[in-house]
Amino acid sequence: MNTAHSVEHAGADTDHIHGHEEHHHEETFLTKYIFSQDHKMISKQFLITGMFWGVVGGLLSVLFRLQLGWPNETFPFLETFLGKWAEGGRISQEFYYALITMHGTILVFFVLTGGLSGTFANLLIPFQVGSRDMASPFINMLSYWFFLSAGVVMLFSFFIQTGPASGGWTAYPPLNGLRNTGVNLGSGLGFDMWALGMTLFIASSLMGALNYITTVLNLRTKGMTMMRLPLSVWALLFTAIVGVLSFPALLAGVVLLEFDRLLDTSFYLNNIIINGQLLGYKGGSPILFEHLFWFLGHPEVYIIILPAMGIVSEVLAVHSRKPIFGYKAMIISLMAILILSFIVWAHHMFVTGLNPNLGAIFTLFTLLIAIPSAIKVFNWIGTIWRGKIRLTAAALFAIGFVSMFISGGLTGIILGNSSIDIQLHDTMFVVAHFHIVMGIAAFFGMFAGVYHWFPRLYGRFMNETLGQIHFYITLIGSYCIFFPMHFMTGLPRRYYSYANFDTFNNFNNLAAFMSIVAIVVFLAQLLFLVNFFYSIFKGRKLEGEYANPWDSNTLEWTAPVERLHGNWPGDIPEVYRWPYDYSVNGKPFTPQNVPLKDGEAAH
Amino acid sequence: MIAFLSFAIVVLLFTVLVLTAKASEVATELKDGVRSYTNQSRINGYLLLGFLVLMFAGSAYAFKELMPVMIPKAASVHGEKTDYLFNMTMIIILVVAVLTQAALFYFAYRYNESRVNEAYFYAHNNTLEIVWTIIPTIVLTVLIVMGMYEWFTIFTRDRDKNMLVIEATGKQFNWMIRYSGKDGKFGERIIDTAHVTPTNELGINWNDPKSHDDFMSDKLYLVKGRPTLMKLGAQDVIHSFYLPHFRVKMDCVPGTPTEFYFTPTMTTEEMRQYLSTQPWWQTINPETGQPRWQTFKYELACAELCGKSHFGMEREVIVVTQNEYDEWLNKQTSLYDATIKPALAKDSTAVAPVAAGADSSKPGEKKPTAMLIKK
Ligand code: HEM
Ligand SMILES: [Cu+2]
Ligand SMILES: [Cu+2]
Numbered sequence: 001m002n003t004a005h006s007v008e009h010a011g012a013d014t015d016h017i018h019g020h021e022e023h024h025h026e027e028t029f030l031t032k033y034i035f036s037q038d039h040k041m042i043s044k045q046f047l048i049t050g051m052f053w054g055v056v057g058g059l060l061s062v063l064f065r066l067q068l069g070w071p072n073e074t075f076p077f078l079e080t081f082l083g084k085w086a087e088g089g090r091i092s093q094e095f096y097y098a099l100i101t102m103h104g105t106i107l108v109f110f111v112l113t114g115g116l117s118g119t120f121a122n123l124l125i126p127f128q129v130g131s132r133d134m135a136s137p138f139i140n141m142l143s144y145w146f147f148l149s150a151g152v153v154m155l156f157s158f159f160i161q162t163g164p165a166s167g168g169w170t171a172y173p174p175l176n177g178l179r180n181t182g183v184n185l186g187s188g189l190g191f192d193m194w195a196l197g198m199t200l201f202i203a204s205s206l207m208g209a210l211n212y213i214t215t216v217l218n219l220r221t222k223g224m225t226m227m228r229l230p231l232s233v234w235a236l237l238f239t240a241i242v243g244v245l246s247f248p249a250l251l252a253g254v255v256l257l258e259f260d261r262l263l264d265t266s267f268y269l270n271n272i273i274i275n276g277q278l279l280g281y282k283g284g285s286p287i288l289f290e291h292l293f294w295f296l297g298h299p300e301v302y303i304i305i306l307p308a309m310g311i312v313s314e315v316l317a318v319h320s321r322k323p324i325f326g327y328k329a330m331i332i333s334l335m336a337i338l339i340l341s342f343i344v345w346a347h348h349m350f351v352t353g354l355n356p357n358l359g360a361i362f363t364l365f366t367l368l369i370a371i372p373s374a375i376k377v378f379n380w381i382g383t384i385w386r387g388k389i390r391l392t393a394a395a396l397f398a399i400g401f402v403s404m405f406i407s408g409g410l411t412g413i414i415l416g417n418s419s420i421d422i423q424l425h426d427t428m429f430v431v432a433h434f435h436i437v438m439g440i441a442a443f444f445g446m447f448a449g450v451y452h453w454f455p456r457l458y459g460r461f462m463n464e465t466l467g468q469i470h471f472y473i474t475l476i477g478s479y480c481i482f483f484p485m486h487f488m489t490g491l492p493r494r495y496y497s498y499a500n501f502d503t504f505n506n507f508n509n510l511a512a513f514m515s516i517v518a519i520v521v522f523l524a525q526l527l528f529l530v531n532f533f534y535s536i537f538k539g540r541k542l543e544g545e546y547a548n549p550w551d552s553n554t555l556e557w558t559a560p561v562e563r564l565h566g567n568w569p570g571d572i573p574e575v576y577r578w579p580y581d582y583s584v585n586g587k588p589f590t591p592q593n594v595p596l597k598d599g600e601a602a603h
Numbered sequence: 604m605i606a607f608l609s610f611a612i613v614v615l616l617f618t619v620l621v622l623t624a625k626a627s628e629v630a631t632e633l634k635d636g637v638r639s640y641t642n643q644s645r646i647n648g649y650l651l652l653g654f655l656v657l658m659f660a661g662s663a664y665a666f667k668e669l670m671p672v673m674i675p676k677a678a679s680v681h682g683e684k685t686d687y688l689f690n691m692t693m694i695i696i697l698v699v700a701v702l703t704q705a706a707l708f709y710f711a712y713r714y715n716e717s718r719v720n721e722a723y724f725y726a727h728n729n730t731l732e733i734v735w736t737i738i739p740t741i742v743l744t745v746l747i748v749m750g751m752y753e754w755f756t757i758f759t760r761d762r763d764k765n766m767l768v769i770e771a772t773g774k775q776f777n778w779m780i781r782y783s784g785k786d787g788k789f790g791e792r793i794i795d796t797a798h799v800t801p802t803n804e805l806g807i808n809w810n811d812p813k814s815h816d817d818f819m820s821d822k823l824y825l826v827k828g829r830p831t832l833m834k835l836g837a838q839d840v841i842h843s844f845y846l847p848h849f850r851v852k853m854d855c856v857p858g859t860p861t862e863f864y865f866t867p868t869m870t871t872e873e874m875r876q877y878l879s880t881q882p883w884w885q886t887i888n889p890e891t892g893q894p895r896w897q898t899f900k901y902e903l904a905c906a907e908l909c910g911k912s913h914f915g916m917e918r919e920v921i922v923v924t925q926n927e928y929d930e931w932l933n934k935q936t937s938l939y940d941a942t943i944k945p946a947l948a949k950d951s952t953a954v955a956p957v958a959a960g961a962d963s964s965k966p967g968e969k970k971p972t973a974m975l976i977k978k
Contacts, residue, residue, distance in 0.1 A: 093911040168908045174857055175840040175909060270858025271794050273774075273838040276801030278794065286841055286856055320714070321722040329732045351843065352854045353861030356758035360751045367743045367750075371736060378735045381706050386723040389715045390640045391647035399651070399711050406703050410696035413743070417692065417750035419685050419757060423850040426843065426906045464643065465624035472650065476657070483662065487669035490847045492906045495914035503847055503902045506672050523613060530621060583722040603726070 027565075037137035038565050042144050043122035044457060047450070049148060050115020051529065056155075057106035058522050064099040067091045069515025071497045071508075085163070096496045097166040098190070104169030105194065106154070109201055112304040112442045114147045117205075117243075120307050120449055121212045121236045123457065127556035128233050130221025130573060132566040135214040139207050146204030150197045157193035165194035168494065170293055173268040173286050177260045178279075192261065195254050202247045209240035209247075216240075221555070223575035228592065230554050230579040231317075231324060234331055235310025238338045239303050245342070246299035253292030260284070287352055294345035301438050302341040305405075306334065308445020309376065312398040315448045316380055318552045319395035320387030321588060323580030326379040333372035333379075340369040350418045351425050359418045366416035373409050377402060388583070390550075393467025397448035400475045401441050407479075408437025411486065428488035435485075440478045447471075447528070454532075455549045459561045460539030466531040470524055477521035481514045553579045553591045578603045645717035655708035659701070671883035674847050678874060678901070678922070680866040681757045682850030688753060692746060762864060766830040769823070772805060773835075773842030773855040773905060776912035779805065780820050783813075784937055790814020802942070804838065815939040823903055823920040826928045827870045835861045843907035846920060848874070852906055870922045875899050 036042060066075060067090070074089030085095035122140070126133050134140040157164040166187045167176040176191050187194075216229070216237045229237075256267040260281075268289045269281035317324040324330060346354060346362040380402045389395060411433040415421050424430060447470075454462045491504045498504040542549060548557040555575070559567045573593035581590040585600065596602060677686045714722075770781040770789060783789045791811040792798070798806035807814050825831055835844050837855035844863070845852045853863040869877070878884040878896035888895045901920035905913055923931070 097908070097911055097913075166911075172841060172908070272857050273794075273799055273804060273806075276799060276804040278796050278799040278806075285859060287859065323724065323726040325725070326727045326732055328727065351852050353856065353859065356755060359758070360754055363750055363754065364747055367747050370743060371739050374739045375732070375736055377703060378731075381703065381710065382725075382731070384707075384710045384714060386719075386725065387710075387714045388719045388722040389644065389711060391644040391651070391711070391715050392640055396647060396651075399707065402707055403704060406700060406707070410700055413696055413746065414689060414692050417688060417746060419681075419750050419753040420689050420692065422757070422852050423682075423685060423689075423847070425852055426845075463621075463624050464640075466621065468643070468647065469620065469624070472654075475654065479658065479661070484665050484669060487665065487673055490674040492845065492904055492914075494908045496911075497914055500915050500917045501902055501904060502898065502900055503674060503904070510669070527617065527620065530617065531624075534621070580726065582724070584724040 035141060037133070037141045038563075039122045039126045039133050039137070039140065040457065040563055040567075042140055043119050045144050046115060046118030046122060046147065047457075049144075049151065050111050050119060051532070053106050053110040053115060053151065054525070055529070057103050057111055058525060060099045060103040060106070062519055062522050063091060064096055064103070065515040065518045067096055067496065069512040071499060093496050094163060094166060097168075097494070098164045098187075100494060101166050101168055101194075102154070102158070102164050105165070105198075107439065108169060108300065108304070109198070110147075110151055110154070112438070112446075113205065113243075113300070114150075114201065116304065116307050116442060116446050117236070117239055118144070118147060118208060119446075120232070120311060120453075121208065121240065123453060124230075124232050124556065125212055125215050125236055126219070127456070127559065127567065128230050128554050128579075129216055129219060130224050130555050130575060131215060131219035132568070132572065134211045135219060136211055140211050143204045143207040143211065146200050146207065150200035150204060153193050153197040153200060157190045157197070160189055160193070162188040162190055164190040167191065170297065171195075171254070171257070171289075172293070173257055173260065173289050174272055177257055177268050177286070177289075178272070179261050192258065195258050198254055199251060202251045205243055205247055209243040212236060212240040213244065221572045221575055224592075228575055228578045230310075231313035231327070231330055231334075232307075232310035234334060235306045235313070238334050239306040239310075242299045242306070242338055242341060243303050246296045246303075249292050250296035253289055253296075256292075257289060287349070287354070290349050290352060291345070294348045295342075297348065298345040299341045301434070302337060304438055304442045305445075306337070308401060308442045308449075309334070311445045311449040311452075312380065312401045313383075314554070315394050315398040315452050316383050316402075317580055317582065318452070318550050319390045319392060319398070320384045321390070321551075321582045322383060322387040323582055323584075324379070325382030325385075326375075327578070327580065329375055330379055333375040336372040337369060340365055340372070344369055344416075347416055347418070347421070350421045363416060363418045367413060370409065370413050370416070373405075373412075377406055377409070392451065393462070393464055393471055394448045394452035394550075396468060396471045397444045397451065400471065401444035401448060403475075404436050404441035404444055404478070407483075408433055408435075408441060412437065423490060426493055428485050428491045428493055431493050432482045432485035432488075436478070436482050440474075440482065444474075447474075450532070452550065453556075454535065454539075455542050455547070456556055458536050458539070459542050459563075460535055461542070461549070462535045462539060463531050466527060470528045470531070473524035473527075474521055477517050477524065480517045481521065484510055484514065548591075551589045553581060553589055555592055558591060558593055576602070641717045644715040648712040648715035648717065651708045652712040655705060655712075658704065671881065675874070675878060675881070675884075677848070677850050678867055678869040679849040679851065680868055681753070682848075682865075683868070684753050684756075685850050688746075688749060691749075695742060695746075757864075760864075762832065763830040766832050766864070767826055768832045768834060769825075770834045770836070771823070771844055771855070771903075772838060773844065773909070773916070774804070774838035775840065775910050776905075776916050778844075778903060778905075778916060778918050780823055780918070781805070782818050782820055782824075782932075782935070784816030784818055784935070785932065786813060786816055788813045790817050807938070809939060809943050816937045817939070818935040818937045820935070821918065823918055824928060824931055825867045825920065825922045826925050827867055827873075827922055829925065830864065830866045833863045833865075835863065840909045841907050842905045842909045842916070845904045845906035846901070847904065848901045848920075854907055867922045870924060871899070871901060871920075874901070874922075 033041065076089040078086035078091060079089050082095070085092055171194070176187065179188060216233060259265040260267050260269055266281040266284040268286045269284045272279040272281050313324050313330060344362060344366045346358060347366040350359050411429070415424055415430060415433055451462055451467050488507055491498065491507065542561050545560055547561050555573060558573050560569060575592045576595045577590065577592055579592050581603065582588065584590070585597070677683050768783060772779040781789070790813045791808040792806045793808050794806050798808060833844060833853070835853055835855045837857045839857060841857065842855040843852060844855055849865060849867060851863050851865050853861050855861065875896050878899055884896040885894050887893065888898065891898050901922060903918040903920050905916035
């Protein structure tokens, strides 16, 4: 990898970024805040758009939790706001399914993929590899604009007559494969908008990912070998690779689905009979779509969790004042997860009638993926062991992440065993599993990152006390919602009401409890928002021209506090050591750009 | 009004929180001009330790309160095995969870900045890495082998010649359950526009004499101890045939047949007797005024999102002895006798198109039909 040594002046090193002297080359409001090509600004754009979607997605869940918690009550104010979707103050069945569908889509893709990767890949990759910007700032900007327009399309689908997509975030045909026939099949225009939105989203994601990969591979500063990259960059690099390899499968799947819907092809349809009328579709298979979907769908969950893992590794090391334990083991386990994540997708399909031999093979690989996951957990615990941990909001969220990842990952071992999954598939046990291991954990990683790098983004601190209150409410609340959910083993998910079944109708008090907690947790997130926006303008300022508020080794803190197109006023710093020299050589920390002392061996 | 009030209260609470937080931030001490987090770390250390205790206590409480309410023990042969696997895995992961969570939160407390002078530079230990790779690998291997063994037993074991074969077809939002009648053989189904009609949604070929004693049932009757093969399908969208008490679940896919082979072990009556010994099941169900076990019933549900009434596809499942089953079987009227015969008697042309049967299906008819429906 000798490219690393020759790229110091590559990339964005064009005239307008040469230093303080001439950097006030006209930046209008439009180029600075809107059509910005600066990775730091794009990072903020992704973050704030992601936060908007977080609020929307969260609000949707509050609405359907009202139905789940109090299936027999009416809430007149719902009718005031939602009109025909909540006639008589009760969320209608159609709208309930629209709510869960859009909740899943928004949180999985728009918050935890676009929002999370977009924010931190943009912020951290150029800074931490020591580059003036992304390989292609223009494509990077496009990536954000596709992301935004994907969101606009999704948002508009809420306001059309027939409502948004309502066949589940997994979009299985034939439910979503036939346009509304007047009977109860799937969704109408809302689903087409969903498909368009996802297409734009995938384009955004691919443009982003290609940029991230290129930047990490080609624009590392002098001395920044691959083995000197912070784990956050490794994780973001692997995330991008997973995305590039898996998103196209979903795109293909969705395009074929639209062919079926709009052009009457039969990719996924065969012998469909509605009210005794045989439709003319012949020869397709709905299961094909499931394969295409989960070929993205499973890697997708790692696209969500890997950046969080990277952030947490970094935050834990910095705040423990210790090197990350087992740096190489961490990279190898990330790599193992990357590879295995491509060969486990059919664990979502154990009971689709697939060949039992396939079921067995997918059980094997699925349970194997628990090994690298376990290694990572042990290494995080090893990292804080005998550290000198500064328990700030960022560190707390990182610790919370590890806790959630343990709890949720372990139930994966139960689900991964195909014969046990016969009973558990599509039940609340799965919902508990993935909300803890993916939903909550990834949010914790994201919060850890925001509290940690807020000073880098805005030159100010977020309020610590508020951050810590936010942490405890979210930690306790999340466990209160999702831990008891495991006992609903066997209760089917995506049920509007359990009242039709004696077997499932015994958890109503618990459901009400979970709904109350969900509302509290939602409000606590507003606390975060208040803190965030308040701190942008009124937060405590970083002192000095340069600042390294957490005494961190990585390169982002060697750049001046002031936002600068091109990041560093002079030359890009050269790197001499790995990023984890904490509490060694008699110094609390030694940044990567500090040359080795005489006789000091590089790590 | 209430909405407005609660909104006002929330806003108030927020403001108070933000103001106190702001104040406390100003008050945090500065040491040599550098902000120190030592005090916060001390407090958070205790809070995390407290959380650890709370988490364990809360989990124990949840187990105590919620375990008895869960769906009762399996009523099928393979279900007992998979329940065993579930419980065994659960115990293993509980042990791992307790150990790792305890280590995580205890270390966070023990090594917080207020309790340590200096961090210990310790970057890696290959022996440790190998140990904590190998131990999970061994445990997982055991789980994989046991799980696969059970999986193959469920799906590839030899079938009993005497098995009961039942056909279930999902549609929005209902189950069509077909029994093969006294001859034990199903009449043929032909999926083409000549056979599939609003009065014959399954496309049964009435010219096939085997179809003449087939009957439909509202309830799913199963026989204790008798291996049962469910032949599954769907009309419109994917459904999933789910018998929670028997640990049976299999998707019903339009255009692609699937099946599930299992053996019930307890009649409905026996399950009630068993549950009458369980404390939670002895409590009174406020809706019926009776002890819960008395009204217990097995149920069939749909487990794959299939549209807006997905949650309503309930059918009662009744497990009886072979004798009781035979009695029930004798009382059933076949679908042919109930619908086709009377129609034939009235008007001999009524079923003629159906009788014309197989050769009237032309591939060329494909598009028009689709268009017709899609408008
Ligand atoms: C320790 C390793 C893990 C194993 C063995 C595992 C296993 C499984 C299995 C077998 C399912 C399918 C359950 C079913 O539908 O019947 C599942 C569902 C799921 N898992 Fe995991 N999992 C693991 C970790 C993770 C991680 C790290 C994430 C995300 C970051 C994740 C996210 C999900 C999601 C989102 C679903 C459900 C998707 C849906 O049906 O809507 N899992 N997991
Ligand atoms: Cu998966
Ligand atoms: Cu259904």
